[in-house]
Amino acid sequence: MTSRKKTFRSPLSEAIHETATGLHRAGVFDHTTMRRFDASCLVKVEPLAPEDILRLRVRAGVSQSVFALALNVKPKAVSEWERGEKRPSGTALKLLSLVRQKGFEAIL
Numbered sequence: 590m591t592s593r594k595k596t597f598r599s600p601l602s603e604a605i606h607e608t609a610t611g612l613h614r615a616g617v618f619d620h621t622t623m624r625r626f627d628a629s630c631l632v633k634v635e636p637l638a639p640e641d642i643l644r645l646r647v648r649a650g651v652s653q654s655v656f657a658l659a660l661n662v663k664p665k666a667v668s669e670w671e672r673g674e675k676r677p678s679g680t681a682l683k684l685l686s687l688v689r690q691k692g693f694e695a696i697l
Contacts, residue, residue, distance in 0.1 A: 597630055603630070606630045609626050635686065637682070637689070639670060639672060639673035641689070642667070642685065645685065645688050645689060645693070646667070649688070653671070659697060660696070661680070684696050
């Protein structure tokens with residue numbers, strides 16, 4: 590089984606999550622409770638409007654090509670998102686949410 594690095598809202602959320610994980614391992618929290626707790630601690634992913642994506646990129650001070658490279662997508666995808674022709678999803682949307690909450694440097 591591979592381990593994914595979780596991205597928490599704050600260092601405090603990460604510390605609380607570590608404690609809850611210990612409680613789960615000790616049998617105090619059941620699996621369902623732990624899943625709900627996980628969801629409350631992780632960075633929330635919400636759809637972004639085209640102008641929000643453009644604003645994130647401009648705030649980062651990078652071109653569409655550089656933004657695309659950091660998001661691991663093609664520059665055409667960033668262009669389509671900013672024009673509202675397509676919407677980001679999956680990993681790209683998660684990374685955009687991180688940029689929104691923590692800044693562009695969070696995904697470099």
